[in-house]
Amino acid sequence: MMKIGITGGIGSGKSTVCYVFEHLGIPVFYADTVAKEIMVTDPVLTAGVMEAFGAESYDAAGRLNNKHIAGIVFNNSTELARLNALVHPAVFRAFDLWLEALPANVPYVLKEAALLFESGSYQACDKTVLVTSPLETRLRRVMERDGATEEQVLARMSKQWSDDEKLKMADFLIRNDESQSVILQVMELHHQFI
Numbered sequence: 001m002m003k004i005g006i007t008g009g010i011g012s013g014k015s016t017v018c019y020v021f022e023h024l025g026i027p028v029f030y031a032d033t034v035a036k037e038i039m040v041t042d043p044v045l046t047a048g049v050m051e052a053f054g055a056e057s058y059d060a061a062g063r064l065n066n067k068h069i070a071g072i073v074f075n076n077s078t079e080l081a082r083l084n085a086l087v088h089p090a091v092f093r094a095f096d097l098w099l100e101a102l103p104a105n106v107p108y109v110l111k112e113a114a115l116l117f118e119s120g121s122y123q124a125c126d127k128t129v130l131v132t133s134p135l136e137t138r139l140r141r142v143m144e145r146d147g148a149t150e151e152q153v154l155a156r157m158s159k160q161w162s163d164d165e166k167l168k169m170a171d172f173l174i175r176n177d178e179s180q181s182v183i184l185q186v187m188e189l190h191h192q193f194i
């Protein structure tokens, strides 16, 4: 089964594009959502996190102590790499289990990840799609969606590669701007993938 990685900068509209693919019956694995879930549900991962960052990484009820983890990895690339080295293989395991549970007649699947290229996980995909949107539009959409300030959104953007860098690596492009219909672009790709 063909695996298509789909990514885009914060607020580019990659989740919105994925919803269109889902309407066409294509299963989508939302890697960032799954990563958050398995931080508390995958016993191998939780054990690794506690070994690396201490038992206080979880409270007595087993909930993740985000503040504790963020305090360690924020602006510390070594600790962040340590966390990623635990989380990324766990997401791969979850993806493989998810694939195994799919019906055999699915023509292809999408794996949506914000850091598809930055994390190297694009290497496990057969093709990749980049969703782009003008910077001002992305800023406005995320500020509206998350109730965030411009500075907060810009800080999150600064942790991601630029569209120019990602464009060099992507096989396909979807422009989520006023110039073209997103639905038509999705339909066009869908017909290429099936």
Ligand SMILES: Nc1ncnc2c1ncn2[C@@H]1O[C@H](COP(=O)(O)OP(=O)(O)OP(=O)(O)O)[C@@H](O)[C@H]1O
Pocket (backbone or CB within 6 Å): 008, 009, 010, 011, 012, 013, 014, 015, 016, 017, 114, 141, 142, 145, 176, 177, 182
């Ligand atoms: N073409 C569009 N027209 C109008 N609103 C849009 C469009 N595309 C996306 N949006 C809106 O912009 C916001 C950001 O879109 P979305 O959540 O899909 O982006 P994302 O790339 O997945 O963001 P993140 O990286 O933060 O998860 C959402 O509120 C979404 O509804």
